[in-house]
Amino acid sequence: MKNKDIKEAKRLWEELCKSVSKKRNPFTGMTKEEAIEAIRKVREKLWEEKFAVRH
Amino acid sequence: MLFVIDSNVYIFGFGFVKVPPCSNLILTIIEKYNLHTLRISRRIVEEVRSHLSPEDFAKFIKVINILTKIDEDFVVPFEIAVKYEAKGFKPADAFIAAYTEWVGADALVTENRHFLSLHSNLPFKVVTAEKCLKLI
Numbered sequence: 001m002k003n004k005d006i007k008e009a010k011r012l013w014e015e016l017c018k019s020v021s022k023k024r025n026p027f028t029g030m031t032k033e034e035a036i037e038a039i040r041k042v043r044e045k046l047w048e049e050k051f052a053v054r055h
Numbered sequence: 056m057l058f059v060i061d062s063n064v065y066i067f068g069f070g071f072v073k074v075p076p077c078s079n080l081i082l083t084i085i086e087k088y089n090l091h092t093l094r095i096s097r098r099i100v101e102e103v104r105s106h107l108s109p110e111d112f113a114k115f116i117k118v119i120n121i122l123t124k125i126d127e128d129f130v131v132p133f134e135i136a137v138k139y140e141a142k143g144f145k146p147a148d149a150f151i152a153a154y155t156e157w158v159g160a161d162a163l164v165t166e167n168r169h170f171l172s173l174h175s176n177l178p179f180k181v182v183t184a185e186k187c188l189k190l191i
Contacts, residue, residue: 005121006085006086006088008121009085009118009121009122010082010085010086012114012117012118012121013081013082013085013118015114016069016111016114016115016118017068017069017070017078019108019110019111019114020069020070020071020107020111021070023108023111025071026071026106027071027072030072032067032072032074032166033168035063035066035067035071035072036063036166036167036168039062039063039066039102039106039167040167040169042102042105042106043062043102043147043148044145044147046098046101046102046105046147047098047146047147047150050128051146
């Protein structure tokens with residue numbers, strides 16, 4: 001990775017975080033542990049959907 | 056070091072939930088690109104996608120494409136995931152563990168307490184973003 005790529009990656013990451021901060025937050029009112037559990041549920045749902053497609 | 060970063064670390068890193076080490080870790084890996092390698096599976100990318108708008112997801116993919124390449128899920132041998140299911144991992148978590156082993160990562164970075172509680176006798180470390188920052 002070149003130096004200009006590092007700068008670009010940092011710029012894009014910061015831009016992404018800024019953009020996300022302006023959007024609806026799906027974890028509003030949740031504790032960190034509750035958010036982790038919500039993310040796990042999405043993981044399991046996506047996994048089941050993938051499994052259902054393949055079988 | 057070679058790392059696999061779990062979806063929850065990316066998602067917290069965006070700032071949805073304030074967990075400063077998660078965002079700091081991504082920025083540190085970008086800055087120390089010559090010392091560390093990041094790997095990511097399609098599964099983790101898809102999980103991140105489900106929490107972002109299409110516009111933000113496109114930005115995420117641009118960042119990932121600078122840092123690494125996305126590995127397709129089918130490259131991970133089924134047998135490795137089965138081994139992790141036998142250890143008590145749920146199928147989707149077992150896949151992430153299998154992927155981490157398959158790429159030969161030094162560590163899986165996750166905030167998922169289920170991973171953190173089942174991490175003994177694995178061929179890689181399981182660490183939180185905060186602990187990973189101390190390692191690197």
